[in-house]
Amino acid sequence: MGEWKPWKRKSIITMSYRPKGAERVKGWLFDVYPAKGAMVVWVISEDGRRLRLLDPFNPPFYVQARPQELRPLIRDINKSGLATPQGWTKKKDFWTGELVEVLQVAIEDMERFPAYLKGLPRRYPKVHFYNCDLHPGQHYFYERGLFPLACCDMEWDERGVLKSITPLDSPWDLEYKIPPLRIMELTGSGRGFRLLSLQVRMDGYGLSFEQASPQEAIHDLNRLIRENDPDVVLTSGGDSFLFPALLSLARNCEIPIELDRDRVEHRIAREGRSLFSYGRVLYMTPDYPLFGRWHIDRENSFIYAECGFEGLIELARLSKIPVQRLARRSTGTAITSMQLDKAVQEGILVPWKKAVPEKWKSGLELLIADKGGLVYQPILGFHEKVAELDFASMYPAIMAKFNVSPETVNCECCPDAFVPEIGHTICRRREGLVPKVLRPILEKRKRYKELMRQSKEDTREILNQRQTALKWCLVVSFGFLGYRNARFGRIEAHEAVTAYSREKLLLAKEVCEEKGYRIIHAIVDALWVKKEGVREADLLELCREISRRTGQSIGLEGVYDWIVFVPSRLNAEVPVANRYFGSFPGGRLKFRGIEARRGDTPHIVRDAQLAMMHELSKARDAREFEERVPKALDVLSSYAIYLLEGRARPEELLITRTLSKAPEEYERNDPMAIAARQYIKHGFRVHPGESVSYVLLDTKDPSLDDRVRVLPLLDGNTAYDQEKYLEYLLKAGETLLSQLGYSLPYLKNSLFPSPSPSPPNGGEDQDKGQSLSLRKILFV
DNA sequence: TTCAACCACTT
DNA sequence: ACCCTTGGTTGAA
Numbered sequence: 001m002g003e004w005k006p007w008k009r010k011s012i013i014t015m016s017y018r019p020k021g022a023e024r025v026k027g028w029l030f031d032v033y034p035a036k037g038a039m040v041v042w043v044i045s046e047d048g049r050r051l052r053l054l055d056p057f058n059p060p061f062y063v064q065a066r067p068q069e070l071r072p073l074i075r076d077i078n079k080s081g082l083a084t085p086q087g088w089t090k091k092k093d094f095w096t097g098e099l100v101e102v103l104q105v106a107i108e109d110m111e112r113f114p115a116y117l118k119g120l121p122r123r124y125p126k127v128h129f130y131n132c133d134l135h136p137g138q139h140y141f142y143e144r145g146l147f148p149l150a151c152c153d154m155e156w157d158e159r160g161v162l163k164s165i166t167p168l169d170s171p172w173d174l175e176y177k178i179p180p181l182r183i184m185e186l187t188g189s190g191r192g193f194r195l196l197s198l199q200v201r202m203d204g205y206g207l208s209f210e211q212a213s214p215q216e217a218i219h220d221l222n223r224l225i226r227e228n229d230p231d232v233v234l235t236s237g238g239d240s241f242l243f244p245a246l247l248s249l250a251r252n253c254e255i256p257i258e259l260d261r262d263r264v265e266h267r268i269a270r271e272g273r274s275l276f277s278y279g280r281v282l283y284m285t286p287d288y289p290l291f292g293r294w295h296i297d298r299e300n301s302f303i304y305a306e307c308g309f310e311g312l313i314e315l316a317r318l319s320k321i322p323v324q325r326l327a328r329r330s331t332g333t334a335i336t337s338m339q340l341d342k343a344v345q346e347g348i349l350v351p352w353k354k355a356v357p358e359k360w361k362s363g364l365e366l367l368i369a370d371k372g373g374l375v376y377q378p379i380l381g382f383h384e385k386v387a388e389l390d391f392a393s394m395y396p397a398i399m400a401k402f403n404v405s406p407e408t409v410n411c412e413c414c415p416d417a418f419v420p421e422i423g424h425t426i427c428r429r430r431e432g433l434v435p436k437v438l439r440p441i442l443e444k445r446k447r448y449k450e451l452m453r454q455s456k457e458d459t460r461e462i463l464n465q466r467q468t469a470l471k472w473c474l475v476v477s478f479g480f481l482g483y484r485n486a487r488f489g490r491i492e493a494h495e496a497v498t499a500y501s502r503e504k505l506l507l508a509k510e511v512c513e514e515k516g517y518r519i520i521h522a523i524v525d526a527l528w529v530k531k532e533g534v535r536e537a538d539l540l541e542l543c544r545e546i547s548r549r550t551g552q553s554i555g556l557e558g559v560y561d562w563i564v565f566v567p568s569r570l571n572a573e574v575p576v577a578n579r580y581f582g583s584f585p586g587g588r589l590k591f592r593g594i595e596a597r598r599g600d601t602p603h604i605v606r607d608a609q610l611a612m613m614h615e616l617s618k619a620r621d622a623r624e625f626e627e628r629v630p631k632a633l634d635v636l637s638s639y640a641i642y643l644l645e646g647r648a649r650p651e652e653l654l655i656t657r658t659l660s661k662a663p664e665e666y667e668r669n670d671p672m673a674i675a676a677r678q679y680i681k682h683g684f685r686v687h688p689g690e691s692v693s694y695v696l697l698d699t700k701d702p703s704l705d706d707r708v709r710v711l712p713l714l715d716g717n718t719a720y721d722q723e724k725y726l727e728y729l730l731k732a733g734e735t736l737l738s739q740l741g742y743s744l745p746y747l748k749n750s751l752f753p754s755p756s757p758s759p760p761n762g763g764e765d766q767d768k769g770q771s772l773s774l775r776k777i778l779f780v
Numbered sequence: 781t782t783c784a785a786c787c788a789c790t791t
Numbered sequence: 792a793c794c795c796t797t798g799g800t801t802g803a804a
Contacts, residue, residue, distance in 0.1 A: 373791060373796090395791085475791090501791095524791045569799065576798065578790045593789060593798085600788065657787065668785055670801050699801090783804075789797085 017042075017052040017261055017292065024155040026168070027051075028179045029146060030231065031322055033291065034110040034136040040262065041162060042292055043154065044179045050229065052262065052292065053154075055162040058084075058106035059139045061132035062091060062349060069126045070103065076123070082109045082116050091130070092348045095407050097430050102130065102349065110136045121352075130349035138337055141320035142344040147171050148316040148323050149178050171317040172440060174447055178313060184230035188242045195245040202228055214253045221246075222258045231293060233259065238297040239328075243288035261292025272687060283689030287328045294324040301327040303334075303469065310462045311469030318441070318473075331472040332480050338437045338473075339488050348433070351487070373524030374502040376509070377575045378565035381739040384622055386520055386530045386582070387539050388557040389546070391504065393442060393471075394525035395478035397552055398500045400439045405432020406481070406490035419496045420503045426496060433488060438477060445470040501525065504550045511546045521565060523577050528563070558584045561620045566594065566735055581736065587617040595732040602728065604652040608639040609732040616736070629740060636733040637751050643729060644722055650714045653725060656693040659686060671696060671708045678710045696721040 027045035034040070034057075041053045061083075063073065074085050086104045093100050107113045117132055134142070141147050150167040157163055169176050185201040197210040198217060207224075209217060235242050243259075250257040272285045288295055296312075298304050303312050304327055316323045319334035320341055326334065343350050391397070398404065402419075403426055411427035418425055448467040452460050480486040482494025501524060508527055509519055517529040531538075539556050546554045563582030568574040581591035595601045596609040612632040619625040642648060655671070663676035663686060675694035679686045686692060693711040698721050701707045709718060730751075734744045 375790095375796095478791095526791080568797095579798085597790095598788060660787075666786085668802060670786075672787080672801095781804100784802095786799100786801085788799090791796105 017050055019051050019053065019156060019160045022156060022158045024153070026151065026153055029148060029150045029152055029165075030179075031148070031292070031294065031324065032137045032140055033322070034140075036111060037108050039136070039140050040291075041165070042261075043152070044231070048179075050231070050261070050292075051160070053156050053160050053162050055140075055144075055165065057110075057136075057140055057143075058108055059110065059131075059134065059136065059143065060086070060104050060106055062089075062102040062104055062130040063127055064100060064102045064130070064349075065124070065127040069124065073120070073124050073127055074103075076120075077105060080116050082113045083107045092346065094343070094348050094351055094433070096412075097407070100349070129352045131344070133352055134340060134350065135321075135325075135337075137322045137325065138320055138340065139344075142341045147318075147320045148326075149313060150317070151177065171320075172444060174444070174451060176317075181231045182229065183232040183234055184225070184228060185234045186238065186242060187236050188245065190241070190245055195242075195249055200224055202230065214249045215255060218246075218250050218253060218255045218257055222255075225258055229261075233290060233293055233295045235295065235297050235299075237299045238295055239287045239300045240285040240297075243295070247288075259293070259295075260290045264291050283687045284328075289324050289328075294327070296324065296327045302330055303327060303472070306472060307469040308465040310465035314466040315469045315473070318470075330476070331469075332476045332486075335437070335473050335477045335480060336487055338441075339433055342433055342437050373498055374505045374522070375524070375577050376519060376522040377577060378521035378528070378580065380565055380567050380573075380575045382562060382564050382622065382625065383520055383528075383530060383560075384562050385534070386528050386560045386563045387534070388560065389508070389527045389529065389539075389543060389554050390557045391508075391525040391550075392553045392555055393445075393474050394501055394504070394552060395497055396438050396442060396474040398497050398504070399477070399481070400435045400442055401551065402426060402496070402500055403428075403432050403435050404481070404493050404496050404500075405434035405436075406488050406493050408432040408435075409490060409493045409496055419499050422495060422499045424492050424496050424499070434477070434481065434493070438474070441470055441473055445474070504552050507550050508546045508554065511549055512542065515542055515545070517542070520563075521577070521580075526557075560584055560590075562622065562625055564736070564739055567738065569731075569735075572738065581613055583617040583619070585620075587614075589613055589617050594735050595728075600655055600657045601732075602653050602655055602725065604639065604643065604648055604725070605728045605732050607652075608636060608729055609736065611635045611639070612733060612736055626740070629737065629742075632736070633733075633742075633747075633750070636729070636747070639729055640726060640751055643725055646719070646722070648720065648725070650695050650711075650716070650718050650720075653695045653718075653720050654693045654711065655696070656691050658691045659688050661688050669704055671699065674704050675708045675710050678705060678708065678713070681705075682710075682713060684710075684712055696724050699724050 025045045025047075027043045030042040030044050030050070032039045032041050032055075035054070037058055038054045038056045041055050043051050043053060045051060063070065065073070077083050077085060084106050086106055088101055089104050090099045091102050092098065114133070117129075120127070120129065131139075144165065146152070146165065146167055150171075151169045152165050152167050154165040155163045183202065185199075187199045187201075188195050188197060190196040195217075197208065198221070199209065200207045200221070209220065246257055246259075272283060285300060287297075287300070296304055301312070303315060307315070312323060312327060315321075315331070315334050316326045319326065319337040321329070321334060321337050340350060342348075408427035408430065410425055411430070413430075414425055414428045416425070417428050445467050448463050448470070452463045452467070455463060478494070478497060480489050481497065482489060482491050505522060505524065505527070509522055512519060512527065512529050515531075517531045517534075520528040520530060522528070529542075536556070536559065539559070543554050543556055560582040561584065563580055565575060565580045568576050576593070579593035581589065581594060583589055591597060591613065594609065596606045596613070601609075612635050615632045615635055616625060616628050619628045657672045659672075659676055663673070663680050666673035666676065671694065672692060675692045676686055678694070679692060694708040695714060695718055697706060697709050697719065699707055730744055730747045733747055734742065737747075
C-alpha cells in the first residue's frame with residue numbers, strides 16, 4: 001500500500017517542449033547533444049519556457065596526405081555516406097606552428113561516424129587525421145563560439161530549427177546570471193538492486209515513498225516529474241544504485257519511466273570501468289545521463305563534490321563541456337577541453353592521437369631530470385613561532401611565465417634557450433598552447449579571490465566555489481603535462497617545470513637565509529621558517545623580497561604558535577617530509593600526513609587523534625604545550641577505555657581501503673584482501689578501484705574468513721579485535737607525542753601499568769583506578 | 781629478522 | 792588505461 005504525502009507545491013503541467021512557431025528570443029543554452037546531422041539544443045527562454053530546438057551541424061575534420069594516398073580515402077569516405085570531403089584549406093601544425101595544406105571533411109552522421117573512423121588508420125596508414133575525435137557537444141561549442149548556460153540571442157523558424165544563436169555573455173565574465181533551475185532530489189535505498197524506499201524532494205518539500213507496489217511507485221514518480229518538470233535530477237548514488245534499480249523496476253512492471261524530456265530510443269546498460277588516474281585505480285560506475293535534463297549524482301561527481309554546483313557551472317562554461325557530462329568527468333577533462341577549444345579557435349590541427357616519442361635520455365640525464373620537486377627534510381620535533389610561506393599555484397604559474405608547453409620544449413628554432421640545470425630548451429618565438437590556456441585561468445582565479453575579500457557572506461561562497469573549480473584545473477594541468485597519454489602532454493615539459501620549481505625554491509631558501517631566517521622545512525612550493533622576535537610585517541617584507549627575486553608570487557600562509565614535525569616510525573632519528581601538525585593563533589589546527597589525514601584510518605582512531613590535537617591546540621607555546629600533554633593523554637585513555645569495554649560501534653571501527661585489482665588477484669592474506677574476497681563470496685561485486693569496508697574481528701584467527709567482517713554483513717553487536725584497535729589508537733597517540741619521549745611502550749605502560757617496574761612519573765590516583773579495570777578486560 | 785606486497789599521502 | 796617519490800603495515804619466509 002503506497003502513500004505519498006500530499007505534494008504541496010503548485011503543479012506545472014508542461015504540454016510540449018516544441019516551439020509553437022518562428023520566434024526570436026533571449027534565453028540560456030541549457031544542453032546540447034547530437035542527433036545525426038544536427039545538434040539538439042535545449043534552451044530556457046527568458047520567460048521560463050523549456051524548448052527543444054535543432055541546429056544543423058556537420059563538424060569538420062581534416063586529413064593530410066599525398067594525393068595518391070588521399071584519392072582512395074576520399075572514395076572510401078564518399079561510399080560510407082557518413083561524411084563529405086569539402087575542399088582544401090590551410091591549418092597550423094601543432095608541433096611546428098607551420099601552415100599546412102589539409103583536406104576538410106564534414107561529418108554527416110555524428111552517431112555512426114566514430115565506428116567508421118576507427119577502421120581508417122589501418123587501411124590508410126600514411127594519412128594523418130586531425131580534429132576527428134572531438135566530443136560532438138564540445139566540438140559544437142568550439143565551432144559556434146558557444147558554451148553551456150551562455151545567455152544568447154536566438155532565432156528559430158517554424159520547425160524549431162535555429163537560424164542564429166549569438167552569445168551575449170562570455171565565459172570569462174566574473175559576474176553572470178544563470179536561469180533559475182528547477183532541481184528535484186531523488187534518494188533511494190534498497191538491497192542489491194531492489195529498491196525499498198524512495199524519497200523525492202523539491203523546493204523544500206519532501207515526499208517519502210515506502211512499501212508501495214512497483215506500479216504505483218513508477219506511476220507516481222512519473223506524475224511528479226511531469227507536474228514539476230525539473231531541469232536537474234540530483235541524486236546520491238543515482239548512477240551506482242538508484243537509476244539502475246528504478247529502470248529494472250520499470251522494466252519488470254512494464255511501465256516506462258519518464259525521467260527524460262526527450263524521447264530516448266534505448267538506454268544501453270553498460271558495464272562500469274576501472275581506470276588509472278593520479279597514481280591510483282578508480283572505479284567508475286556506468287552513468288545514466290538524461291536527455292533534456294541533467295542527472296547529477298553527487299556521490300559520483302568529483303567536481304560537484306569538490307566545488308559544488310557553482311564550481312560545476314563555472315567549469316562547464318569555461319571548458320565548454322555540457323554540464324551533465326562534466327559532472328561525471330575529472331577536472332583534467334576540463335583543462336584538456338580548454339586546450340582543444342583554443343586550438344580550434346587558432347586553426348591549430350588537433351592530432352588524433354598523441355604520437356611524440358620521448359627523446360632518448362642517458363642514465364645521468366634521467367637521474368637529474370626526474371628529481372621532481374625539491375625537498376629539505378624538516379628539523380624534527382617541536383618548534384615555536386614558525387612561519388609557513390607558500391608559492392601561489394607555483395607549477396601553473398611557471399608554465400605560464402616560462403612558456404612551458406609540449407610544443408615549445410626542445411623546439412627546432414631556439415637551441416640555446418636552456419631550462420636551468422637540465423638539458424631541455426624552450427621556444428622563445430612562439431607561445432605554447434598550454435601557457436596560453438593557463439594564463440587567463442590564473443588571472444580569473446586571482447580576480448575571484450580579490451572579489452571574495454570585498455563580498456558578503458553568500459556571494460563569497462559562490463565565488464569560493466568558482467575559484468576552487470579553477471584551482472583544481474590549475475593543479476591537474478601540471479599532472480597532465482607529464483602524463484603520457486594526455487593529448488597535450490610531454491614528459492620533457494613536465495621536467496622543465498620541476499627544474500624551474502627547484503630553482504625558485506632554492507632561491508627562496510637563499511633569500512630567507514640572507515635575512516637571518518632558519519629553514520625548518522621546505523618542499524616543492526612551501527617553506528617553514530623562523531627567526532627570533534619576528535613580526536608579521538617582517539614576514540610580509542620577506543614574501544615581497546622572495547616574490548621579487550624569483551618572479552613567482554609567494555604568500556604568508558600563517559605563523560604557527562607551534563608546529564611539530566614527526567619522525568619516521570621506522571627510525572625515530574629520521575625526519576619525514578610532510579608529516580606534521582601545528583596550531584595557528586586561535587587554535588586552528590593544520591596537519592598533514594598523520595593518521596587523521598588518512599582515508600583508511602578507523603573513525604575511532606581519527607577521532608581520538610583529533611581530540612588529542614584539539615586539546616594540544618589550546619596551548620600557545622612550549623610551556624603550555626607540555627602542560628597540556630597530560631590532558632591529551634587523558635583523552636587517549638578515555639578512548640582506550642571505551643574501546644576495551646567493548647562499546648565501540650562497527651561504524652567507528654570500519655577500515656575502508658581501495659582495491660587496485662580484482663579480489664582474486666591478491667596473493668597475500670592481509671585483512672583488505674580477505675575482505676575483498678568476503679564481498680565476492682556473499683554476492684557483492686567489487687571492482688578494481690572500488691573500496692571495501694571492514695571491521696577487524698580477530699586478526700590472528702586461523703580461519704581467514706573470520707579475521708574480518710565486511711560492512712554489508714555487519715550487525716549491531718560485532719565483537720572486534722580490541723588489541724589490534726588499541727594498538728592503532730596508541731600509535732596515533734605516539735605519532736603526536738613521541739617527540740616528547742612518549743613512545744608506544746611508554747604509552748602502553750602508562751595506560752596499563754605492568755606489575756613490576758612502575759612507569760615514569762606515573763598517573764594520578766584516578767588513572768590507576770581506570771588502568772586496573774582496563775587490564776582486567778585486556779588480559780582476562 | 782627480513783622481505784615482498786600493498787595502500788595512502790604530499791605537492 | 793601509470794611507472795615508481797616516500798612511509799607504513801602486514802603476513803609469511
